[in-house]
Amino acid sequence: MITDVEILNEFAHHEPGVARINNGSFGSCPASIIAAQKQWQLLFLRQPDEFYFNHLQPGLLSSRRVVQALINASDVDEVSLVDNATTAAAIVLQKVSWAFSEGVYSRGDAVIMLHYAYSAVKKSIQAYVSRTGGHVIEVPLPFPVSSNHEIIDEFRKALSLGKSDGRRVRLAVIDHITSMPSVVIPVKELTKICREEGVDQVFVDAAHAIGNVDVDVQDIGADFYTSNLHKWYFCPPSVAFLHCRKSPVSDDMHHPVVSSEYGKGLALESAWIGARDYSSQLVVPQVIDFIKRFEGGIEGIQRRNHEKVVEMGKMLAESWGTCLGSPPEMSSSMVMVGLPGCLRIFSDEDALKLRRHLRHNHRIEVPIYCKAPRDVELGREWSNLVTGYARISRQVYNVTDDYYRFRDVINRLVDDGFHCGMLS
Template sequence: MDPHRENGQSDGPNPKKQKPSPPPPITDDEILAEFSHHDPSVARINNGSFGSCPSSVLSAQSDLQLRFLRQPDHFYFNSLQPSLLRSRSLIRRLVNADDVSEISLVDNATTAAAIVLQQIQWAFAENTFSKGDAVVMLHYAYGAVKKSIHAYVARAGGHVIEVPLPFPVHSEEQIVAEFRKALDLGAAGGRKVRLAVIDHITSMPSVVIPVKELTKICREKGVDQVFVDAAHAIGNVDVDVRDIGADFYTSNLHKWFFCPPSVAFLYSRKSPASSGLHHPVVSHEYGNGLAVESGWIGTRDYSAQMVVPAVLDFVARFEGGIEGIRTRNHEKVVEMGKMLAEAWGTCLGSPPEMCCSMVMVGLPGCLAIENEGDATKLRTHLRDEFKVEVPIYYNSLRTGCCGEERNGSSLVTSYARISHQVYNVENDYCRLRDAINKLVKSGFNCGMLSSA
C-alpha cells in the first residue's frame, strides 16, 4: 500500500491555495469612526501641526502600554527591542534605506536635529572644524531647528548663514539660485561649509523644496555633510533616502503617518560621519551605535515607536495605501486652496506642484495683519469665535501675492496654511471661507483685537 495514500495524501500536485480577497476599501463612515475622538465642533484643517492618530492605532498603543505595566521586566527583556527593530525594519523599507542599522527611532525631528548638531558642535570644540567654518540653513527652517543651530553651532564657533528664500515662490529655480549664492557666501574667504540643513517641506510658509537637487549641489561644492529636516515628509511626499543622497534625513511619524505622538525616524547613511552620532540622553547603551542607543534612553513610554505595524494595517485599508492617501490629500487641498483664493480674491503661495498636503492661501489684505502678533491674534479669534483651527503666516519678506497681485487696494500680507488629511471634509474649508468673508464684510481688522 502506498504510504502517502494511507495517510490521505494524493500522488498529484497539491492544489493551489486561493489568496484571500483583499478587504473592501475603508468607507467614509469607518473613517469617521476612526477619528471620532476629534472634537466634532471644530473645523480642524491643521493636521500639519500635530498630526492625527486613528482609534485602531490608539487601541494598539494602549495594549502595549498595559502589557508594560502588567509585567515591566518581561516587557523590557523580551518585547521592547524586538518590537522596536520591527518598526525600524518597516521604516527602512518605506524610505528605501540600505540597512536597518541606518534607521533610529527618536521622539521627534527636533531631537534628530540635536543629534546631528551635537556632532557638529564636537567637531568645532575638538578643532576638527576651524572656527568660522560655516553651516548653511534655509531662512524658512523650523524655528526650533534654527535655534538649535545657533545653540549648538554658533556657540561653538561656527558661522551660520541663512538662505533667503522668496515667498510667494513661483519655481524651484528661484530656490536653487538662492541656495547656490548662500553656499558661495559660506565658502568665501577660504571657509569651508561643514553642514547644510535643508527642509524637505518648509513648515511656515509651506513649500516643497527640491532636496535631491540641493543635495547634489552640496556635493559638487564640497559641503561636508547634508542634513534634511523632513518633519512633514513621510506620508506626505515620496521619500527615497538613497535617491536623495543626504547624509542624514529625519521625518516625524506622528504628523502625516498616523502614529501617536511622539515618534520620528532619523536616517544616518553609513559613513565615518554617522559613526560619531550619539543620542543626547546618555544611558546604558552608549557606544553601541545610535540606533541601539535610541532604543533605550531610560524608563519611558516607548509605545509610540512600536505601533508602526498597526499604522501600516490602517493605511492598507485605503486604496493605494499611503501613496494613494497622499495623492488624494494633495489633490483635495489644492482644490480647496483654489476655492478659498477665489472666494477671497487672492492666490496660492506657490504652484500646486510645489505643494504637498498643505497649501498656503493668501488672506484679504483688508484684515490688516501687520506683524506676527496680528497673525496669532487672528488665529486665536478664528478658533474662539468660529471654531476653525488654522495657522496664519505673516509674510515679513513679501514680494506681493503671486508677484504683485493685490486684494482690492491692500497688499496681501498673510496666508492661511490649510492641511488636508483623510478625516477632513469640504465643509471644514467652507467654514474658514465663510468666517473670513464675514470678518471682511463687517469691516473687521486685526487692530480691533486685544493683545490679551
C-alpha cells in the first residue's frame, strides 16, 4: 500500500504552504501520472504519423474499456472520451437543438434543469435550446437542504409545470453532485420519476461524480451521463467521458467539431478531432495502477475522503457556531460549511472578494458560496445570519492542518471585527 511519504512525493509539485481544500474545481494529478502523460506526448512528437496510425486509436480504446468497467456500461461503444463535461453537454444539447429546428419537437416544449446547474451548462441550454424555441424550466432547490424528499418534491412540481398547457418535457438535465452549493442529488429516483412522467430524455451532468461517489449507469438508467476524470479520478486536465445508452437517438449523436470521422459513431468522432494533445485521455489505464496502490482502491479513497471531510466540516461548523449545508449522506468528498454571519457575505461579489482575500493574504484556497439574505432577514443580528458557505474538499493529499488553518484564520477575522464590506 502507498505510504504517507509516497503520497507527499506524488503531489510535491503543489505550491508549498497553501491549504489547498478545493480539489473540486480542478482536481489534482499525481507525479507518476504526469510522467506517464509526458511519455505519450513524446511518443507523438517523435513520430506523429506512427503515433496516429498505430498508437492513438488502440490507446483510446483501452481507456474507454477502463471507463466502461468503472461505470458498468453495457458496451464500450456507449462510451466516448471528450475534453470535459461541458463538451458532453454541448453534444447532448446540440441534438436537442436539431430536434427543435427540424420540427421533431414543437416550439414551447420544455427542458428542465436544476436551479443549481453549473453555469456553463445553463449557458449551453440558453444557446442550444432557448434560441431554437424550447421552454426552459428551472427546478428551485432548497438550500440548506435536509433530505432527498425536499429535492424530489420540487422536481415533481417542475415536471407538472413543464407539462402544463399541452407541452411535452423533452429533456431533463439533472446534476449528480451540484457544484455550488455542493449537494448529492438522488439521480436514480429523479430519473425514475422522469420515466413515469413521460420525459423523452434524461441527461445526468455528473462532473464531480467519478472517483467521488459510486457510479453505475445501468442502475441510474439515464440516457446520457457524463463525468470529468480530471476532478476526482486523478487524470491530468482535461478528460471526461460521455455515456450514451444505445437507442435510435444516441446513434445520431455527433461531436460539435466535425472531422473526417463524422458518421462513424460518436466514440470515433470524439477520438479524432484533429491534431491535438490526446495524452490526458490516454493515461486512464495508468491512473488505475495509481489507484490500486491505495487500500480498497477507489472505493476506499471515496469512503475515507467522505468521512474525513464530514469530520472537518463538523469541526469548522462547531468552531464558528454555524451548520453544514446538508446532512452527511447528501455530501460527497465536498461539504458546505456555514461561515459566521458577521462576515457579511451578502452577494456573489462579496463571496469572490473573501475567497481572493483568503488566497492572497492567508494562502487558503477554498470556494465561497453566497446565499443572499431575504428582505425579512436583513434586520437580524449579523452574527446569527448565515449567508455564506465554504465548500471544503478532501482528497488524498490533504492533511488535517489544512482545515485547522482555515478555522483559525476565520476566527481571527471575526475577532478583529473584519467583514466583506472592508474589501475593495
